[in-house]
Amino acid sequence: MNPALIPVTLEELTVLSRRASTVIERLRERVFAPGAQKRLELVFNVRTAAEMVGRTEKAIRDAERDGRLPSPQKSETTGRRNGYSLTDINRMRKLFGTLPHRAPNDQALVLAIQNFKGGVGKSTMVVHLAQYFALKGYRVCVIDCDSQASSTAVFGLNPDVDVHEEEDTLYPFLQHGGPKSLHYALRATYWPGVAIIPANLGLYDAEYEFAARMARDPTFVLDRLREGVESIADQFDIILLDPPPALGMLSLSVLRAANALLIPAPPNNIDFASTAHFLKMMEATLSELARHGGAREYSFVKILTSKMDDQKSAHQAIKRMMDAVFPQDMLNAVLKDSAEIDNAAANLMTVYELTGAATRTETHKRCRAYLDAIGREVELLARKTWPSHHPRLRKEGLL
Template structure:
């Protein structure tokens, strides 16, 4: 038999490839996670912007500072000018003026999954930007990273290989037999006020094996463990965002059982939209199987979000038009556009919302921020519609 003209690739050579790849990753992490440089939120807001965020006039803010209800603003020691307000300062103002947007205790916290079984559709990007949009509005947010690739964990400033221990910091211990009964052990504060994180790392992938081994003898435990865990922390948050792995595995099934609403990111190109169509078909079949195994689960809403939209590509425009026609009541009207602004921020493990300085004054940034805000606003309204305590305000705003 004639031999191949190419030499075989041995296991030793594959090991060398993995070692070289690890070296590159280590160099990138050394740059992005410099020792002693914990990620911080550098956003500052002038009094006019703070007043807009709080929903009160800048005069009322100054009056509250004058009469002691609010602390005196920080000032530059050389110029004597205000240095601006942090998000923590803005939330303190909201508390004083009674404009924090929290749900009432009688309203259920919203558990929202950004779910698609295909990778590369903008899932983690959406989770991070939505979490930060809601935090800027004053909501209490928890982000649960269920993906062992840990992209969301990295975006929130943690090195998954160094800062996260799968035996103590991720969901993994909670899924093990005899593990903790409450998810509080894994909650971590982030540099964003009002955002807590349950991080992930590669070790979380072992939960798939734990689940598979336990599925035959304890199906209910496997399917609903995450949902029960979320119940132990729900009272602390308004919104809990789930970032599942891009695959149909046990963790993804757990997310589907735990979620109370779904946002499905779908780029408008033939391959990704085709995959999303298959995802929707699989979703229906999977949920029917899960219903037979552990009881039916309803969702408050299921919405499809067009991501990575490029208006200059005729194929994108045509497929988006088709999506709107096929799913007239199911599409989020706003879209996430294909933007160098998002790509450049993500390359530095940041989001568009945390950029500061001259970068935020460009037209490109303003456009990108506008469509991210539009998506966030639309999802925020959907969430508020699930809270009876917000219905009167929504009617007043003409949104209900």
């Protein structure tokens, strides 16, 4: 008698994998610009440029008129300005002295978006925070520590084609006798001000190798990523770490490398229970890690309510409980569940890089508003870690 289900062979799984790769390639061809290179299409009118730069429209026009800034490009048909790119905006900021960079004596913020559970919005927050900070003029680095490489893909790199584990990812650095710094892996992105150290599936091998080495050389395993981050930190204001969604060696390394943590936590029973377990595991893990290399302190640890649905009474109830249990530890801003984020992600994009009619809908404006609110709150926390920003924060009444 034949069985009801026929066993799936390795050969059939190989075919399935190849078909999945074909789908990814077709998606890439559809959403990426010609030549397989994403481009940032954002342009800003002079009013928005003035707001971003912190100067008047007249100051910008005067600087263009007297040659301190390039003359604006104009449409051949209408004679109107074509608008300013983010590169143009940063050129203005440099001229007027309004770039928000930290002082050389300030420590770069190394922020891990960390939770051991998958699907809570880690990569979503990494890419949106990176782009929020870039729009503000900060120097940003994204380090993709997750072999699933979601952040890598959003920033325009196909992990299976554009990224080689032996040359482009963390993997060589994590080997004994590897490179002395992470400069070899830094890649510029199509976003001015954002660099990335990409990931691909090969990074998963580091988990096995680190685990095998842990008993022999725990200090190397736990501190290697931190040393790598320190080797490039002088080039950036903010370094964002996107860790794997599991309690593994790379996740532990991320906890050691970061100097601040943001923990996304959806307000449902299963995800919140997982977050509570994560906090308990993190406490025990950091206590154990301290025995091998000293205690690790963080400038801040904040919990972000993610994937919040205001229409669900259970979400509202758990959110109230989270606010009551963690009154000083929650971000005020909330990452709400939004089709806008999902639709952008389906095209390997973020809400911040959408252009045209898509940005004029109320749905987009609401989504952009709460992403900006999260960005502003994290930006303020970052600035509070930089002594050079304290006088300005006091003047603004924020310190």
